[in-house]
Amino acid sequence: MNALHVTQARGRPVEHPADRRAALEAAFTRHDWTPGPAVGEGRVRLTEEGADRLAGVAAELHPAFGGDVAALNRALVRHGAVPSLHGDPPVLAFHRPGTDLVDAWAADACTALAMVIGVGQGRRLRSCEADGCELVFFDVTRNASRRFCGLSCQNRAKATAYRARRRT
Template sequence: MLLVNELHVTHVRGRRVDPPADRRAALEEAFTRQERALDEVLTEEDADRLADVAAELHPAFTGDVATLNQALVRHAAVPSLHGDPPVLAFHAPGADLVDAWAADAGTALAMVIGVGQGRRLRSCEAEGCELVFFDVTRNTSRRFCGLSCQNRAKATAYRARRRT
């Protein structure tokens, strides 16, 4: 979700946003906000390639499994154990940073879909917002990425009802 929301989305909470000019800095800032550390040095070329990966993965949030399958093949997603102690990853041991991230992220999405939880992968339904999220509500009823989009949508619906 982080890759898609940071590098691919062009409308956020009713406003048009341009993709970041410095993708590397945007990703590093996003990881810092999420209190996660980058294990490797991220180059400008890696960041540009990750923007392409984000575009590849975005359709999975709307149920397009064919595109997700193509991404899994393209980035050689294979389960393997890495390191000491071994850690399960879904990329080849020699994969570069971008292919590793793409394979791991694509496999995570495929696993969510494969266990029947694909309906929890959502895109915000508010007009003018393309953010994606994982719906954690008990009955999978979440429609918006956050309260600001929910409030905007409800206010718009209220005003429309008042006019008629």
């Protein structure tokens, strides 16, 4: 989601790759993830248009990390999120059989976010609090107190606060 939607990360502008499809496929390989519902013997391939649509889905889901449940509910409906068993052996997914690749991914992602919120862990879906950073993350700290996406943003925010205190 972060790679497809944010315009600023860690205090710097983000340049989105010219070839989103290739960037997504590289990310899938990096994370050892085989995307897509199986169709016949092969897998459905991501198209250029599908990669662009996924960027729209990322933008659509971004507000859920700030607690916008209404936006998440609209996305669940729009992408047809319903529990369903697919394949042999059956695998639980949250999209209808035959759904196109982007809507399948979107429905599954929407459902995952809804499940996190629904089990009372929504406060762990966070947006980085540093100026100039729009990254979102899942806070895995014991007391759900993480405020920044990483050390670079935390250090920038602390240095900015220190300089502000020194000026006064």
